Amino acid sequence: xxxxxxxxxxxxxxxxxxxxxxxxxxxxxxxxxxxxxxxxxxxxxxxxxxxxxxxxxxxxxxxxxxxxxxxxxxxxxxxxxxxxxxxxxxxxxxxxxxxxxxxxxxxxxxxxxxxxxxxxxxxxxxxxxxxxxxxxxxxxxxxxxxxxxxxxxxxxxxxxxxxxxxxxxxxxxxxxxxxxxxxxxxxxxxxxxxxxxxxxxxxxxxxxxxxxxxxxxxxxxxxxxxxxxxxxxxxxxxxxxxxxxxxxxxxxxxxxxxxxxxxxxxxxxxxxxxxxxxxxxxxxxxxxxxxxxxxxxxxxxxxxxxxxxxxxxxxxxxxxxxxxxxxxxxxxxxxxxxxxxxxxxxxxxxxxxxxxxxxxxxxxxxxxxxxxxxxxxxxxxxxxxxxxxxxxxxxxxxxxxxxxxxxxxxxxxxxxx
Amino acid sequence: xxxxxxxxxxxxxxxxxxxxxxxxxxxxxxxxxxxxxxxxxxxxxxxxxxxxxxxxxxxxxxxxxxxxxxxxxxxxxxxxxxxxxxxxxxxxxxxxxxxx
Numbered sequence: 001x002x003x004x005x006x007x008x009x010x011x012x013x014x015x016x017x018x019x020x021x022x023x024x025x026x027x028x029x030x031x032x033x034x035x036x037x038x039x040x041x042x043x044x045x046x047x048x049x050x051x052x053x054x055x056x057x058x059x060x061x062x063x064x065x066x067x068x069x070x071x072x073x074x075x076x077x078x079x080x081x082x083x084x085x086x087x088x089x090x091x092x093x094x095x096x097x098x099x100x101x102x103x104x105x106x107x108x109x110x111x112x113x114x115x116x117x118x119x120x121x122x123x124x125x126x127x128x129x130x131x132x133x134x135x136x137x138x139x140x141x142x143x144x145x146x147x148x149x150x151x152x153x154x155x156x157x158x159x160x161x162x163x164x165x166x167x168x169x170x171x172x173x174x175x176x177x178x179x180x181x182x183x184x185x186x187x188x189x190x191x192x193x194x195x196x197x198x199x200x201x202x203x204x205x206x207x208x209x210x211x212x213x214x215x216x217x218x219x220x221x222x223x224x225x226x227x228x229x230x231x232x233x234x235x236x237x238x239x240x241x242x243x244x245x246x247x248x249x250x251x252x253x254x255x256x257x258x259x260x261x262x263x264x265x266x267x268x269x270x271x272x273x274x275x276x277x278x279x280x281x282x283x284x285x286x287x288x289x290x291x292x293x294x295x296x297x298x299x300x301x302x303x304x305x306x307x308x309x310x311x312x313x314x315x316x317x318x319x320x321x322x323x324x325x326x327x328x329x330x331x332x333x334x335x336x337x338x339x340x341x342x343x344x345x346x347x348x349x350x351x352x353x354x355x356x357x358x359x360x361x362x363x364x365x366x367x368x369x370x371x372x373x374x375x376x377x378x379x380x381x382x383x384x385x386x387x388x389x390x391x392x393x394x395x396x397x398x399x400x401x402x403x404x405x406x407x408x409x410x411x412x413x414x415x416x417x
Numbered sequence: 418x419x420x421x422x423x424x425x426x427x428x429x430x431x432x433x434x435x436x437x438x439x440x441x442x443x444x445x446x447x448x449x450x451x452x453x454x455x456x457x458x459x460x461x462x463x464x465x466x467x468x469x470x471x472x473x474x475x476x477x478x479x480x481x482x483x484x485x486x487x488x489x490x491x492x493x494x495x496x497x498x499x500x501x502x503x504x505x506x507x508x509x510x511x512x513x514x515x516x517x
Contacts (some may be wrong), residue, residue, distance in 0.1 A: 243466045254462035257491075301437035302419075304491050305468045310418055312433055345462045402458045 001274055002199040004108050023189065024196035024292065029203050029346035032060045032230035035384055036222055038062035038208045039238035039247055040319035041073035043369065044361055045191035045202070046377025047235060047384065049107075055385035060200045061231075062192075062296075063224060065241075069188025074241045076340035076370040077262050077284055077296040079275050081118040081179035083138050083145040088395040088407050089348060090141040095392050096375025097178060109190030111182045118179035118275040119148070119157055121324065123168045125218070128278055131174040144178045157274050159327050167323045168281055181275060181286055187373055211236075211249035211359065219249070235384050238316040240305065240340025242363035251354050253363065254401050255342045258299040260367050261309035263317075263336035265328075267291030281320035287319035290348070293328065295321060299341060299367060309338035341367050347410035351376060351396040352389045360384050422499045423477045424485050430477075438474035441486040442466050442506055468492060472511050475499070488512055 002008060012019055033049060037044045040062045045393035051057040064070070080100055082093035104110050122128045128137050131147070138145035153173040154160050162170055192202055203226070210223040211234055222232035238245050240257040272287035297317040302309050314336055322329045344350060344364035349372070351362045362380045365372060379390040389397070400406055419432040446452050446460060465471070471491050476484045488497040488507060497512040 061481045080429060149490070241468070244468050252459075252463050253466075254458070254464070256464050256466050257468075302473065302494075303440075303464075303471055304494055306492060306494050310432060312418060402454045404454075 001193060007233040011406055018394060020222070023193045024202055027201035028059075028081075029061060029063070029205055029206065029224065029226050029229050030201065032221070034059040034231070034237065035203075035233045036060070036229060036231035037223065038234065038236045039071070039242075040067065040068035040188070040192070040202060040204065041237065041239065042187045042191060042373035043073075043376050043380065044235075044237040045188055046373055046382040047068075047362070048200045048380035049191045049195040049198070050378050051385060052132070052195055052200055058199035058403045059205055060195070061229065062195065062200060062227070063203045063206050063208055063222070064272055065205070066222070067204050068192050068247055069185055071417060072247055072339040072341065072369060073184055073188045073373075075262065075337055077286070077294050078181040078184045078288075078370060079118060079179075079277075079284065079286065079296070080182055080371040081176050081275075082143055082371070083120075083134060083174065083176045083179070084143075084409060085134055085137050086407055086409060089409055090138060090143050091392050092349075092375055092396070093372055094141070094143050095378070096372045099374035099378060100182065103182075103187075103190070107190035107194050109186060109193060109403065111186045111190055112240070113178045113182040115178055116274045116286075117156065119153060120174045120279060121153070121160075121170055121173070121230075121276060121278045122170075122172045123170065123278065123280050125171075128171050131172070134172050138176075143176075144164060145174055145176045146396065148175050152415070157272070157276055159272055159325050159326060159328050160276070163212045168278065168320065169226040181288075183289075184370060187367050191377070192414075205312040208245060209248070211245065213249060213356060217357060219356060233384055234382060235362065236382065237362040238333055239365070240342050240368065242342050242361065244365075246354075246361060249354075249356055251359070251361075253350065253361070253398070255350075255364055256303050257305060257340050257342050258302070259304050259306055259309035259379045260299045260341045261297040261313055261338045263295050263297065263314060263333050263334055265295070265331045265333050268293070268331070270311055271327075276324075278320060278324060281324070283317055283320040283324060285321055285325070292334065293331065295333075297336075299343070301354060305340050307340055308340045310381045311338075341365070341369075343367070345401070345410070346406040346408045348407040349396050350398050351377065351380060351393040352383055352398065353387070354398060419494060419496070421475060421487070421496065423480060423483075424499050424501050425481050425483050426477065430480065434463070434477060434479040436476045436478040438476050438484060439471040441474045470513070472496065472506060
């Protein structure tokens with residue numbers, strides 16, 4: 001693996017760009033591994049990277065039914081923030097944010113983390129009260145978040161329409177300055193490269209069809225399209241397909257899978273300086289470095305694995321964008337797509353051990369898993385290596401649905417987030 | 418957009434007229450106070466979430482307002498059948514046979 005540096009760039013320029021090596025090898029599976037991770041998205045690859053780097057476990061395979069980073073890692077709107085209401089969530093997402101800050105240096109791979117600020121717009125009195133409660137809660141937890149008046153919000157994000165007769169008047173906003181975006185593909189590639197350099201096998205286009213258990217109930221390995229692969233431990237991080245995979249191990253999860261859509265516009269010159277979110281009218285917008293407006297829509301109301309999503313949601317989202325940012329009314333949209341997100345009843349992730357010895361799960365991120373990638377991967381690696389949860393993910397158990405100790409971000413955010 | 422057949426109105430109408438209401442055939446426990454925590458979890462939170470044939474409730478919210486059940490295949494979102502609430506689960510093999 002080539003270590004990327006300024007010297008390497010110069011060398012590349014002088015040698016006709018012929019000195020670059022493949023960033024990771026595409027492996028065929030070995031007969032057995034210490035750890036098999038199902039799902040080569042950012043979370044799964046990241047967990048493999050931290051297992052190798054921090055826990056010295058390198059006999060690891062990351063297996064995906066498609067190509068790496070081809071699921072929700074490559075389909076999200078790349079928003080990163082940590083301004084969650086509850087203590088447990090704030091700790092988990094802020095842990096991720098701490099790792100995002102130094103991720104490019106850590107991976108020697110530019111994930112283009114941009115602290116451009118995420119601004120959540122308040123359109124009515126309820127929004128104002130709810131967001132101010134979030135701001136206070138966040139500050140008690142040491143999480144960056146501040147309240148902006150409408151004029152301050154306009155100064156921070158000039159395309160905003162402050163007309164008091166607007167359909168969705170802006171009454172203020174909560175701003176997390178540390179929040180922003182990152183290049184989602186680079187996150188998967190950077191982790192893949194880092195993990196592969198430490199000996200992790202990345203096996204693509206190899207669907208896992210079943211998880212196998214021994215007579216004592218313990219995990220013995222996974223059945224795949226390329227045959228049985230033995231494993232001492234299996235971690236499932238398969239987003240919308242987690243419940244399908246886990247069912248083969250006899251574990252039923254409180255998950256439902258829905259299509260979540262996003263879309264991008266034609267590319268334009270830099271105009272939009274931050275990420276703006278409007279929870280009450282379901283509009284999420286930012287501008288990519290290529291110049292496209294990246295717009296997040298909502299989930300369909302019904303369970304589906306179609307990876308498409310319905311057009312009415314897109315219409316609804318664009319109607320809201322046009323009302324809040326009239327400047328974009330004549331823009332054309334280039335393409336839209338869907339990803340399948342796994343949603344829990346309390347809209348918080350399930351990250352930890354399962355009733356099956358040697359089987360771990362990282363799922364239930366719903367519509368907001370990308371922002372948690374480094375944090376989730378880091379604590380999942382800890383959980384797998386030590387066979388006990390990290391203090392940060394200890395509250396995110398599967399048992400909470402039995403005990404009733406939910407982390408009810410559904411009520412806290414009022415929408416899927 | 419999905420086109421959904423309301424068994425009460427006997428009309429096939431756009432999805433916008435309907436509200437999804439979760440998995441079908443989940444009966445409320447007859448004697449709730451007898452349930453263990455695990456049984457409550459299963460009743461409240463655990464869902465089938467199949468990649469395949471799914472039994473689900475819909476409500477014709479902008480029409481007759483009534484709840485009905487549907488059988489839908491969750492990969493292609495094709496409806497195999499809709500039927501009135503209270504009717505038993507239809508046989509999937511018959512439905513998929515008819516769909517071909």
